[in-house]
Amino acid sequence: MNKQELIDILADSGKNELLFKEADRVRKDNVGDEVYLRGLIEFSNICKRQCKYCGLQSSNQNIERYRILKDDIITYANKAVDMGYRTIVLQSGEDDYYDTDKMIEIIQELKKMDIALTLSIGEKTYDELKAFKDAGADRYLLRIETTDKNLYKEMHPNASYENRIRCLHDLKSLGYETGTGCLVGLPNQTISSLAEDILFFKELEADMVGIGPFIPHEKTPLKDAPQGDFWLALKVMALTRINLPDINIPATTAMETINPNGRIIALQSGANVVMPNVTSREYRAKYEIYPGKICIQENPEQCSACIKAKINSIGRYVSENKGFRKINSDKN
Numbered sequence: 001m002n003k004q005e006l007i008d009i010l011a012d013s014g015k016n017e018l019l020f021k022e023a024d025r026v027r028k029d030n031v032g033d034e035v036y037l038r039g040l041i042e043f044s045n046i047c048k049r050q051c052k053y054c055g056l057q058s059s060n061q062n063i064e065r066y067r068i069l070k071d072d073i074i075t076y077a078n079k080a081v082d083m084g085y086r087t088i089v090l091q092s093g094e095d096d097y098y099d100t101d102k103m104i105e106i107i108q109e110l111k112k113m114d115i116a117l118t119l120s121i122g123e124k125t126y127d128e129l130k131a132f133k134d135a136g137a138d139r140y141l142l143r144i145e146t147t148d149k150n151l152y153k154e155m156h157p158n159a160s161y162e163n164r165i166r167c168l169h170d171l172k173s174l175g176y177e178t179g180t181g182c183l184v185g186l187p188n189q190t191i192s193s194l195a196e197d198i199l200f201f202k203e204l205e206a207d208m209v210g211i212g213p214f215i216p217h218e219k220t221p222l223k224d225a226p227q228g229d230f231w232l233a234l235k236v237m238a239l240t241r242i243n244l245p246d247i248n249i250p251a252t253t254a255m256e257t258i259n260p261n262g263r264i265i266a267l268q269s270g271a272n273v274v275m276p277n278v279t280s281r282e283y284r285a286k287y288e289i290y291p292g293k294i295c296i297q298e299n300p301e302q303c304s305a306c307i308k309a310k311i312n313s314i315g316r317y318v319s320e321n322k323g324f325r326k327i328n329s330d331k332n
């Protein structure tokens with residue numbers, strides 16, 4: 001689709017059901033009925049950045065900070081593997097405590113397990129990204145957040161849009177399965193820029209795209225901004241599926257946070273991935289990028305059983321392979 005076609009669909013709420021059905025069909029034809037589960041380890045909520053929407057930003061004094069060290073990361077990952085997970089995602093704020101050497105050690109330990117490993121640890125230099133890849137990391141998630149450069153600048157003090165783009169290109173050229181995505185509903189974000197976001201995913205040749213509604217956090221400068229619209233976020237996701245038919249698309253936790261059935265609706269509107277948390281309860285509430293995060297009272301076993309039951313209830317099933325993009329499925 002071209003930009004105008006994307007805008008027309010995003011602006012028209014009359015054809016939503018048709019759009020979601022079509023995205024579901026494209027999903028089924030291209031990636032089938034299996035759902036990939038990714039075990040998410042949120043290993044540090046310490047962050048040097050000041051992204052205006054994010055509760056982990058360094059200026060938030062109202063949050064108890066934590067770091068999970070290597071041995072505990074390995075313990076959580078082992079438990080996740082025992083529960084059947086074949087991908088581990090390591091996510092954190094931008095925490096310089098985990099320097100290249102520490103990350104390499106963690107990556108090498110995790111890669112002794114029979115899993116795919118995804119990193120989601122923010123912007124890094126080419127050399128760092130290369131070192132992580134050489135150590136065995138398979139995938140990397142780095143949302144562009146918005147392709148509207150002025151809005152990007154406004155949302156990310158002391159950061160650069162160009163550097164984020166540079167990271168994404170480096171990830172692609174280093175052979176990572178590369179994930180990006182955007183927030184939907186940032187203050188002053190336009191429909192036109194959401195259309196540009198989708199075109200950007202296509203141009204980058206993203207392997208994974210995560211879309212979520214913006215949820216205001218009380219301890220951030222955006223505390224009084226309105227929450228992103230669930231259905232608009234779902235439409236951006238559905239259009240992403242239709243335009244990038246064979247990629248992996250998560251039903252994001254943020255969607256379920258603002259709609260009690262959000263992940264199932266997303267799985268029926270183009271998504272084929274879910275990322276349950278596999279750390280223990282004590283950390284979940286503290287990794288508060290936005291408020292109201294689901295499952296903070298649950299432990300990994302409960303999350304795993306709950307999500308599997310939900311997936312089965314809609315006639316889908318949990319995949320037993322590592323969940324590479326179909327074009328890379330020889331790695332599974």
Ligand code: SAH
Nearest residue numbers: 053054092093121122143213214215289290
């Ligand atoms: N530090 C890493 C990981 C960021 S957390 C990085 O820079 O990539 C993962 C994602 O949470 C972010 O990319 C952002 O899109 C999302 N997020 C942050 N704050 C949010 C909020 N208030 N509402 C919804 N999603 C949010």
